[in-house]
Every structure is written in structure tokens, then in C-alpha cells.
Amino acid sequence: MTTTIGAPQDLGTAAGTAARIREHIVNLCASPEGGHLGGSMSLAEILATLYTRVLRVDPSRPGAVERDILLLSKGHGGLALYAALTEAGFFPATRLNEYAQPGSEFMAHPHAEIPGVEMPSGSLGHGLALAVGFGLGFRLDGADRRCFVVMGDGELQEGSVWEAASVAAAQRLDSVVAIVDRNRLQITGGTETIDALEPLADRWSAFGWSVREVDGHSVEELEAALTEPPVPGRPTVVIARTVKGKGIPFVEDQPRSHYAKLGERQHAKALAALRRGAVS
């Protein structure tokens, strides 16, 4: 039972996977309950790159002891995670039809009963503390594993994020990699007008983290940042500059896209935009 998880699986290009993730998200947001559209769309390349190029996981053994851990700390990106997990082969895409149905485990925020979901999330500011525990566990085991934590930028207004950031640095957990989906928007407006995060890279540096900044819609830049070895003894943060609602021109960069229930015409229009290849 010690099958080693090797290189990440080849699921086609990361960009191709990102495009399919977007289509799933749009379809899910056209379901009767709607869903968190904007902050899911901004995650497409981040999750596509992780599952196709970075994470050592095995969909046939979701609990394999040697796997890497992905925590979606911004639980409202759940639709993007479901889409990425089905693309990665954790469950058939038909299961996405269960989303928000009465009795379904596919809720707006991810639940750990779903194959590939490590920990439930939804209340913001929990992922990094969990990652501290995973990092301590990897160290005690002498295991070559990593824990990736995907956070929203608005989420960084939670004090618990910085508490855990400080502890992760103090514990020298270089197996921990945080990824900030820097789409600059939260429910009611811009992060910089509500509770400014900038100078964000400097804040992470001051907390003892190694900082990398990338275009969060460039799978090449994401792959480079996420596969480069860590600075020994330092956790890594990748600040991924993204656009909320990316891929659908009529919702891009709009706070209102946070949660959407797409009507029939909007749904068709959104799919058409995606198929026109609106995403580079």
C-alpha cells in the first residue's frame, strides 16, 4: 500500500482545463440557486495549474498518505473547486448536477464528504492555521509533502490569517504555500477602499514569508511560481493578480458578480463569451 504518487497527472494543458472549469462554473451559476460566480471565475487558472501541473494527488486514492494537500480557504470558491476536482477525475461531471439540490453534499461552500475536498471551508480565515498543522505533521513524518492554501484577498482582512501567517513563519514551515486570489474586490466594493491590503507583498515579507507575484490568469507564470523550490525555512506566498468574473465580459471586475443566478439569456451569453475564447 505504498504506491508512490509521482508527477501530477496530464489533463491536457492547464489553460484547457481552466476553460472547462469556467464552463462548469457558469453552468452551476445558471442552476436554480445560483452561485458564487466572480470569485470562482478568478480561480480558474490557479486551480487548473495546481491540479494539472503541481499537486501530487491521486483521484483513485483521495486519502493517499503521501499526497499534497490543497485547502480552499476562500470557501466561496467552491464551484471552482468542484469543477477542478471533476476535471482532475475525483468524481464524474454528472455529479455537479447535484449542486444545491435538497439533500446534496454539493453545497455552496465545500464539504469534506466530497472526494478530493480535504477540509470544509466557508468561514474565512481558517485555511492558514490548518496548513500550520499539516506543515508540522509533514515535518514530524519527515515527509516530502506540501500544503497549498488558496485564499481570497478580502479574506486577508480576517485577523486569524495574520496570526497563522506569523506562526507559520516562526515554525519555519517551508512546506506551506499560500496563494492569494488578488482580484481586488469583495462583496461591497474594492478591497482598497474598504480595508486596504496594500502594500500586500511587503506585509507578507514583513511576516517572514517568501513572496512571489504573478499574473493569476497566466498558467505559465503560476506553474513557475508554484513549482520553484521554497526558500529554506520560509513559507511561500504567491500573490496572483486576477480579475473577478474573468472570462465573462459583462461581469468582469464588478463586485456584483460575487453571487449570481444567471438567467437563460445571461447563461447563453456567458457560454458564448467563453467559447469565443474571451480568455487568453
Next chain:
Amino acid sequence: MSPSSREVYRDAVLDLLPRDDRLVCLDSDTGLFDAAKFPERYVNLGIAEHTLMGAAAGLAKSGRIPLVNTMAAFASSRANEAVKIDIALNNLPVRIAGTHSGVSAGHLGPTHHALEDLAVMRALPNMTVVVPADGPQTGTLFRQSLGVNGPVYLRLGRNATPEIPDAPPVRLGLAQVLRDGADVTLAACGPYPVIAALDAADLLEQEGVRASVLNVHTVKPLDVATIAAHARRSGVVVTVEEHWRNAGFGSAVAESLAEITPSLVLRVAMPDAFVPVAGGQRYLAERGGVTAASVAARARAALGRDPR
């Protein structure tokens, strides 16, 4: 006096850690542990209780049994969301040792008293809640708790408390029957409450009233069968606890009995108020009315007797 439950817990951890490599002691700068005595599997995360609980969850998910050490007030209130979402929701085998519980923090004041922790912790699904009544029981119950599949909250005190005399072996999940009497049931939880119940039983015995005394060290899951058996016989239950009267141990007993057997449940507990003064644990508990005299008075009132 027996040693304080937190010291017994600490010594048990020191004893078990080298012998079970699943165990990892996670501390939050409490000073209870001497790091020099732990060559490995001891981590002091600093003053960061939310991170402490989240990290314990991550560590448990990695296959370990984290032994988390903080004060009861911080475990139950400050870090509660991490306890709820990260530990309880995932049903992870984290052992949370909350020291300075009740008013055992004494003169440290209301910020350090934990009179809400039973209410908070017993409300959480999957959580086992254990309140040892003295030092020796702490070691036994802690060791037994390692076999529980899921999270456990251990409610520990700061200072030495009296040893419970003539106690039969303690078993997690089962109320310990210290006295058996048909007239009234005294169900107690925690060091001074159990002492108060025993002393009250002595007072009542002098008046011809025979009392059962139960040490209910496991608040969740509650040993309803034992409590109900005594309640059916006596018809009157007096609960005793060092916790606010709302939603604590007495409430748990009342809720359970109300559904299965008609009995009068009277709660002796700390009043619905903060404790605004200095004093030792026993002083503050007695000031709050958690005394043998109050327990006996409640029993007499319920039985329709006047004090002699």
C-alpha cells in the same frame, strides 16, 4: 489535597509522549510545560489560540493525536469557531486541555474564569466533554480519553483540590456512584461541586434523608441511564456545578430527564453574573452559592422538609 488536574495532566502527557508517537503536544505559551523535557513532539505555537486549534486539526488530519493546551476560557470562547469548524465538524481526534476552568483562575479575574465552557463545548456535535473531580481521576480519564474516536474537551483546574474519598474506579462515560440513597439524588460535576454534594449528603443523613451522590465527570455523552435510574427512585435531583447556571451541567441533566422520567431537577450553579472580585477557587465558588449548605437546602425544599 490532590495535585491540580492540570499538573496531573501535564505529568501524564510527559509519561505518554515518549511511548506513543501519534501524540503531539501543542502548547500556546502557557508555561505549563518545560520544553526542555520534550525532545520532540512538543510545539509551542505562541499566544495564538485560533491557530492552535486550526493547527491541531491539520495535524490530526495528518494522522496524529494532538494534545492541545490552553486555558478553558480561550479554548471555549476565543478559539471556538476553530474548535467548531476545524475540529468538531471534521470529528478529528484532538484532545483539548482547558486549564483554569470554572473560577479556578481565582484572582486572575473574569477574563480568565471559564463559566461558559461546558455550555459551549457540549453544544458541539462530536465533542466529548470530561470534567475530572480530582487529580487521580484526571490521569485515568485522560488516558481513557485517548481511545475516544473524535475530539475531547478536558476541563481542568489551576490549583490543587481535595481528593474525592472512597471513590470506586472511574470510567469515562459512566457516572461514578459515590453514595447510594433512595430519597434524593445529588448529581455533581467538578472538584468542589462533588465535595459539596458529599458534604450535603452527610448533612442530610443526620436528618434521616438518604442521598445518592453521583460524580458525573463525563458531561457529554451524559450517562443518562445511571442518572435516570437514581432519579426514578428519588424523584428529586439536585445538580451541582462550578459553571453558570444556564446551559451547563445541570441544564444537560434537566434536558435529558425531562424527556424520559418525571423528576424535579434543581440546579446549584454559579449565578448568571460575572465574578467581579478576587479570591481562591473555593472562596469564589462558595460566594456563588456552590456550597454543601445550598445543596442540602435545595434537597430539603424539594422534599418538603424544614431544616432542623
